Amino acid sequence: MKFNKVFSTALAAMMAVTLTACGSGSSSSSSSTSGSDSGSSGDAFVLGGSGPLSGDAAVYGNAVKNGATIAVDEINKEGKVKFNFVFEDDQADGEKAVTAFNNLMDKGMQVSIGTTTSGAGQAVSSYYKDENIFAITPSGSSPAIIYQDTENYSDPYGNIFQMCFTDPNQGTASADYISKHPDLGKKVGIIYRNDDNYSTGIYSKFKEEAAKVGLDVVYEGGFPNGTTDYSTYVKGCEDAGADLVFLPIYYQPASQILIQANKDSYKANFFGCDGMDGILTLDGFDTSLAEGLYMLTPFSADAADEKIQNFVKKYKEDYGETPNQFAADAYDAVYAIAQALENAGSKPSDATDDITSALVKQFTSMSFNGLTGTNVTWSKSGEVTKDPKAVVIQNGKYVSVD
Numbered sequence: 001m002k003f004n005k006v007f008s009t010a011l012a013a014m015m016a017v018t019l020t021a022c023g024s025g026s027s028s029s030s031s032s033t034s035g036s037d038s039g040s041s042g043d044a045f046v047l048g049g050s051g052p053l054s055g056d057a058a059v060y061g062n063a064v065k066n067g068a069t070i071a072v073d074e075i076n077k078e079g080k081v082k083f084n085f086v087f088e089d090d091q092a093d094g095e096k097a098v099t100a101f102n103n104l105m106d107k108g109m110q111v112s113i114g115t116t117t118s119g120a121g122q123a124v125s126s127y128y129k130d131e132n133i134f135a136i137t138p139s140g141s142s143p144a145i146i147y148q149d150t151e152n153y154s155d156p157y158g159n160i161f162q163m164c165f166t167d168p169n170q171g172t173a174s175a176d177y178i179s180k181h182p183d184l185g186k187k188v189g190i191i192y193r194n195d196d197n198y199s200t201g202i203y204s205k206f207k208e209e210a211a212k213v214g215l216d217v218v219y220e221g222g223f224p225n226g227t228t229d230y231s232t233y234v235k236g237c238e239d240a241g242a243d244l245v246f247l248p249i250y251y252q253p254a255s256q257i258l259i260q261a262n263k264d265s266y267k268a269n270f271f272g273c274d275g276m277d278g279i280l281t282l283d284g285f286d287t288s289l290a291e292g293l294y295m296l297t298p299f300s301a302d303a304a305d306e307k308i309q310n311f312v313k314k315y316k317e318d319y320g321e322t323p324n325q326f327a328a329d330a331y332d333a334v335y336a337i338a339q340a341l342e343n344a345g346s347k348p349s350d351a352t353d354d355i356t357s358a359l360v361k362q363f364t365s366m367s368f369n370g371l372t373g374t375n376v377t378w379s380k381s382g383e384v385t386k387d388p389k390a391v392v393i394q395n396g397k398y399v400s401v402d
Contacts, residue, residue, distance in 0.1 A: 051116025171205030185244025
């Protein structure tokens with residue numbers, strides 16, 4: 001069915017979705033913003049998107065908006081494909097994400113970079129399906145965004161894709177990487193959040209893969225949301241003799257674990273996933289405590305690749321900081337859409353159904369070279385295939401390991 005704004009807003013209120021994401025948290029404030037342009041000028045596709053521009057997860061949403069804006073400006077300057085970019089603040093909240101979706105539809109959205117966070121994404125996936133709008137999220141890593149059956153992760157929506165790794169794939173890739181680098185540690189402790197889909201999704205796949213590749217997992221500790229004292233979990237790892245601690249969590253609780261480990265004089269290597277990105281910009285955190293922290297990411301700002309360095313330079317000039325992987329994935333998502341639209345010969349005047357059909361056909365058959373991977377491909381379910389990179393924090397910066 002086509003989108004009914006009143007119905008969807010009421011439904012969103014009943015859902016009371018408070019799912020966490022690839023980036024968590026919410027805020028009581030509400031605002032919306034537009035990117036390079038707003039509305040359709042006739043010769044440009046209206047490209048929508050939403051993410052937290054305020055609240056605890058704003059570091060993610062602003063990075064996505066900024067990275068996408070750079071891509072839109074470059075693509076528009078080249079002129080083969082043109083976009084009017086509209087981006088809404090959803091505060092990483094499911095109900096507000098539906099409101100953001102309403103606003104984007106009012107502004108004529110024809111194609112989308114979806115939501116920044118997974119909880120917000122899951123709240124609006126069915127609406128993207130109902131309106132048959134093609135969406136590719138830069139950073140919503142939960143499989144629940146792309147699958148209608150969220151228990152078995154089957155029956156994909158078909159028009160919703162991911163630029164980032166899925167949570168399960170991050171767990172598998174992390175276990176494989178650690179097993180191939182035994183110098184990182186021989187005994188593994190795991191500290192995860194046990195009431196969060198992002199964390200438990202990575203944890204369960206990591207544990208499954210760890211058994212296959214022979215990792216010695218000596219401790220597993222799951223904490224609930226709202227935990228403020230992590231001493232039990234850090235001590236559990238230390239008492240078990242873990243010389244590597246896997247943290248499939250976001251950077252906020254990870255920072256507290258690192259603080260506790262420092263208090264306890266516990267020496268171990270710490271290893272995280274994409275939710276760790278942001279720890280170096282956390283207000284009030286002594287970044288020296290993150291020295292030596294490893295994480296898997298599709299992007300490293302210090303890579304020698306000319307395309308990456310040009311992006312990093314531009315991002316610093318425009319926003320005064322080094323881009324993280326969320327910015328890079330958003331940049332790639334916009335360029336992938338542009339490549340697919342150009343390949344298909346689509347026009348802004350085409351019907352939305354035709355644009356979506358063309359994009360799905362292209363994404364499931366083309367390969368893409370971007371900042372976050374080369375020879376990137378997508379399955380019919382919308383899941384991306386690309387190689388992760390390992391980075392380590394040295395002297396307060398992310399440095400490529402491989």
